[in-house]
Amino acid sequence: TQLLEQSPQFLSIQEGENLTVYCNSSSVFSSLQWYRQEPGEGPVLLVTVVTGGEVKKLKRLTFQFGDARKDSSLHITAAQPGDTGLYLCAGGGNTNAGKSTFGDGTTLTVKP
Amino acid sequence: NAGVTQTPKFRILKIGQSMTLQCTQDMNHNYMYWYRQDPGMGLKLIYYSVGAGITDKGEVPNGYNVSRSTTEDFPLRLELAAPSQTSVYFCASSPTGSGANVLTFGAGSRLTVL
Numbered sequence: 001t002q003l004l005e006q007s008p009q010f011l012s013i014q015e016g017e018n019l020t021v022y023c024n025s026s027s028v029f030s031s032l033q034w035y036r037q038e039p040g041e042g043p044v045l046l047v048t049v050v051t052g053g054e055v056k057k058l059k060r061l062t063f064q065f066g067d068a069r070k071d072s073s074l075h076i077t078a079a080q081p082g083d084t085g086l087y088l089c090a091g092g093g094n095t096n097a098g099k100s101t102f103g104d105g106t107t108l109t110v111k112p
Numbered sequence: 113n114a115g116v117t118q119t120p121k122f123r124i125l126k127i128g129q130s131m132t133l134q135c136t137q138d139m140n141h142n143y144m145y146w147y148r149q150d151p152g153m154g155l156k157l158i159y160y161s162v163g164a165g166i167t168d169k170g171e172v173p174n175g176y177n178v179s180r181s182t183t184e185d186f187p188l189r190l191e192l193a194a195p196s197q198t199s200v201y202f203c204a205s206s207p208t209g210s211g212a213n214v215l216t217f218g219a220g221s222r223l224t225v226l
Binding site for chain 1: 147
């Protein structure tokens with residue numbers, strides 16, 4: 001069973017601060033996804049990373065895939081209250097069957 | 113485009129009752145999934161399907177059944193509900209090929225078993 005560990009589990013910061021969330025595994029993934037989930041809603045895809053060492057930027061969010069494709073990080077610059085939510089990483093297997101493994105998530109609260 | 117639609121949004125069951133959570137998608141995705149999410153936890157895969165007529169167990173299938181008679185629909189059946197099945201259930205779908213790991217989720221169904 002492939003496992004993904006996310007850290008920290010909870011993060012509470014003030015508006016304008018920077019933060020980094022980590023997603024680590026001992027397994028290699030063919031791709032890794034980051035989702036954001038708001039209360040009462042399903043997760044919504046933020047980004048997919050596929051290539052080892054890949055860096056993708058989405059406005060104030062920067063995503064990085066580890067060189068060995070076993071880990072990833074999400075960095076948010078100048079966090080805003082609208083960034084509040086549960087951030088989930090998910091790793092895809094090599095069979096393209098779509099059976100993603102999810103981490104337990106990081107709950108982010110950004111205070112105004 | 114509705115995406116993935118789940119019903120009901122909320123349901124309360126008594127121990128031993130049965131029910132079906134409905135899920136339909138209009139994106140012509142071959143792959144469909146059922147996950148459960150417990151408080152403070154990530155998503156655990158219950159069942160998945162790679163196409164009409166094909167289903168397979170995920171990580172936590174006990175107490176559940178599924179069917180996939182059409183590409184669009186993937187209902188989840190709970191037989192003899194137990195308090196341990198209190199959770200939020202999410203249906204998701206994805207295309208085949210390189211996008212197979214990119215899931216589109218429904219809004220969830222919150223189930224309480226008393």
